[in-house]
Amino acid sequence: MSEKHIDEETGTETTGHEWDGIRELDNPLPRWWLWIFYASIAWSVVYWVLMPAWPAPPGMQGHTTGVVGNSERVNVANDLNALQASRADFFTRLEAADGYGAIESDPALFRFALAAGESTFGNFCSTCHGAGAQGFVGYPNLNDDVWLWGGSFEDIRHTLVVGIRSDHPETRFSQMPAYGADGLLSREEIRHVRDYVLSLSGETGFDAAALDAGGAVFANQCATCHGDNGMGDQSQGAPNLTDAVWLYGSSPEEIENTIWRGPYGVMPAWEGRLNDPTITALATYVYSLGGGEAAAEAEGAAGE
Amino acid sequence: MSTARHNLISAPGVETHQVEAVNDATQRKLYKKREQIYPKLVHGKFRFAKWVFMLLALGAYYFIPFLRWDRGASAPDQAVLIDFEGRRFYFFFIEIWPQEIYYVSGLLIIAALALFLVSALFGRVWCGYACPQTVWTDLFIAVERIFEGDRNKRIKLDRAKWSFNKAWRKTGKHAVWLLIAGATGGAWILYFHDAYDTLSHFFTGGSPMSAYLFFGVLTFTTYTLAGTMREQVCTYMCPWPRIQAAMTDRDALNVAYRVDRGEPRGPHKKGESWDGRGDCIDCKACVVACPMGIDIRNGSQLECIQCALCIDACDDIMKKVDRPTGLISYDTDINIDRRQAGLAPVYKFLRPRVLVYAVSLAIAGSIMLFGLTTRASLDVNVTRDRNPNFVTLSDGSVRNGYTLKIINRTHDDLEYTVEIDGPDGLEWRILGQEATRGLTVDVPAERTQDFRLFLTVPRDTITTSNESVVFTVSPQGSDETRTAETVFLSGGPR
Numbered sequence: 001m002s003e004k005h006i007d008e009e010t011g012t013e014t015t016g017h018e019w020d021g022i023r024e025l026d027n028p029l030p031r032w033w034l035w036i037f038y039a040s041i042a043w044s045v046v047y048w049v050l051m052p053a054w055p056a057p058p059g060m061q062g063h064t065t066g067v068v069g070n071s072e073r074v075n076v077a078n079d080l081n082a083l084q085a086s087r088a089d090f091f092t093r094l095e096a097a098d099g100y101g102a103i104e105s106d107p108a109l110f111r112f113a114l115a116a117g118e119s120t121f122g123n124f125c126s127t128c129h130g131a132g133a134q135g136f137v138g139y140p141n142l143n144d145d146v147w148l149w150g151g152s153f154e155d156i157r158h159t160l161v162v163g164i165r166s167d168h169p170e171t172r173f174s175q176m177p178a179y180g181a182d183g184l185l186s187r188e189e190i191r192h193v194r195d196y197v198l199s200l201s202g203e204t205g206f207d208a209a210a211l212d213a214g215g216a217v218f219a220n221q222c223a224t225c226h227g228d229n230g231m232g233d234q235s236q237g238a239p240n241l242t243d244a245v246w247l248y249g250s251s252p253e254e255i256e257n258t259i260w261r262g263p264y265g266v267m268p269a270w271e272g273r274l275n276d277p278t279i280t281a282l283a284t285y286v287y288s289l290g291g292g293e294a295a296a297e298a299e300g301a302a303g304e
Numbered sequence: 305m306s307t308a309r310h311n312l313i314s315a316p317g318v319e320t321h322q323v324e325a326v327n328d329a330t331q332r333k334l335y336k337k338r339e340q341i342y343p344k345l346v347h348g349k350f351r352f353a354k355w356v357f358m359l360l361a362l363g364a365y366y367f368i369p370f371l372r373w374d375r376g377a378s379a380p381d382q383a384v385l386i387d388f389e390g391r392r393f394y395f396f397f398i399e400i401w402p403q404e405i406y407y408v409s410g411l412l413i414i415a416a417l418a419l420f421l422v423s424a425l426f427g428r429v430w431c432g433y434a435c436p437q438t439v440w441t442d443l444f445i446a447v448e449r450i451f452e453g454d455r456n457k458r459i460k461l462d463r464a465k466w467s468f469n470k471a472w473r474k475t476g477k478h479a480v481w482l483l484i485a486g487a488t489g490g491a492w493i494l495y496f497h498d499a500y501d502t503l504s505h506f507f508t509g510g511s512p513m514s515a516y517l518f519f520g521v522l523t524f525t526t527y528t529l530a531g532t533m534r535e536q537v538c539t540y541m542c543p544w545p546r547i548q549a550a551m552t553d554r555d556a557l558n559v560a561y562r563v564d565r566g567e568p569r570g571p572h573k574k575g576e577s578w579d580g581r582g583d584c585i586d587c588k589a590c591v592v593a594c595p596m597g598i599d600i601r602n603g604s605q606l607e608c609i610q611c612a613l614c615i616d617a618c619d620d621i622m623k624k625v626d627r628p629t630g631l632i633s634y635d636t637d638i639n640i641d642r643r644q645a646g647l648a649p650v651y652k653f654l655r656p657r658v659l660v661y662a663v664s665l666a667i668a669g670s671i672m673l674f675g676l677t678t679r680a681s682l683d684v685n686v687t688r689d690r691n692p693n694f695v696t697l698s699d700g701s702v703r704n705g706y707t708l709k710i711i712n713r714t715h716d717d718l719e720y721t722v723e724i725d726g727p728d729g730l731e732w733r734i735l736g737q738e739a740t741r742g743l744t745v746d747v748p749a750e751r752t753q754d755f756r757l758f759l760t761v762p763r764d765t766i767t768t769s770n771e772s773v774v775f776t777v778s779p780q781g782s783d784e785t786r787t788a789e790t791v792f793l794s795g796g797p798r
Binding site: 145 | 689690691692695696697698699700703705735736756758763
């Protein structure tokens, strides 16, 4: 420390430090600042008492708990409960709603169901069906009007509940034999039936003899499930082979491959994982994507 | 100090104040502590104008929330209302929606240009008469005067030891200040909710937390800024004095001491000749009247808020010593120079700066007016689904999904007809009402409503992958229409 030095301009003592001729004034702290500082100290003591603050032995949960018992876990739980409560009315109405028509005719409920359904779809369904429910090869497009297991609101909801080839006791199976891989049909027979199936969808330019042979194979092997005219059967999940939509690809090679290996998809059952009104909301959203069938019209004619 | 005081009296009722301007820049030391300013009450035309302006400004601020404006049953009837929950801003006949936030920008641009224009013409009149800091400080000083008396009494009271007299005067003053501050904070929240409802809820504890928070913050800031900080706000906190320098020039009217007439200044005894000296008798009436603590005779300076109280103070003295008034007056720098040079004063109001500001203001104002008067009561927006872009249906036809958004800005529930012009064979349906309504939709008053539409085109009519679709929407029974154009994607003919 050098000797005492008074700054000429201000009359204030300096700290005695000097850097290249620059000295630091030893001004007192501004009072307003000081008071805020003291108030902060006082407040911190209050805070230690009220809120969880100090590390403590494990017997005390690892920290002091504070006399007001504040905990972020409890806060989050409370917030979630408040959120649930605010939605409870809608969920009750969804649970009580009798079918799509009842939901649709209640605009507020309809909006809620669509929003809840969309968000649930984004969480659980978009992994396979895509963010816009547009589907991928092997994963159905839910925007179109083609449904393996029925496209009425009730059908969609039931599919969501039990899943396909899931662990749900009432789950549903459809099983197409792997005609090529298991040696049930020769490669040539598969090509014939492929051409026949394509002709059912209106494709032309096939050899007449091949079509005859393919037709014979179809009647023997395929008609049980897909129907004599190839229109499919929603009760056993057999796709309609006469429409423009193909789940595993529409090129001759892809269709041939499909017959060869006999593919099938899997969807989890959502009962038990999502609550009932949420499944209803999800069904409402999927139904409203634009491809849903009216319940009365959902007879036989559909397939994927 | 006071020994020479009464010897200098030059006329009855004229007293010479032995003071230095506390904010005199030439005298002010670095790191000097703030000195309390005790503005003396003056009488005169500018003081009167300021009282009137204060009455109008405070009256407007406190009572505008109670004005009503009938907008029909669906909208609030408060004339000026910032409705955050409903996301609307109501200002008499103007109604601003969130999408039209540019009107607020326009309003701010107009306010800025107006401020520039008056600054170029009249200097800092905003600061002197209209700035809330000035208005509330003026009011607080008036209250102070009621409890503690005028300048000299206040100085004496502050120097006196604590007594019952001092205690009740100080308590009374601060109590009234808090009341005014509370009313200020209270009136603020009335602009954000129905005033009558808010008022009753506020006192029964039913208002939202934010209302009490803003009430508290504005009460606190009014109390501290107008009560204790006063001129420091203008000198240290406000950016306008700095900007001001660029907005004004030597032709602008500013409160000015006419050096040409006042100097050389000095005490003047009754009966003495006025020859060979200036009119300023150095009584410092202007200094004690100044709420900013400056001496206007030092010329135009940053601290001056142009409140013109020194003009009133000086005119009063000039009348008493029998000299013409206007020694301190609104004047231009140029004219003071011209008078000193023996030239006649010239007032040049039409200067390029003024014209540029005026024209900009007129343009901004016209654009706003045009925008507001031709504002559409209907807006239509169409968003096409992008995921998936299109859907192939079982019969081969292609479907696109759209979200049609109709904004009904009228105060009536309306039915709208939608027309869709698109590719041949186009079929449509609107989600939720295909069976009953056809292409008409209902939109409630003052609402934005979304509709999901599906357009389907048969496979055999598709010729290109990208076709134009035009939605035309019109309220039933009106010829107003809005169109929105979009496309239909199909992946092209097979």
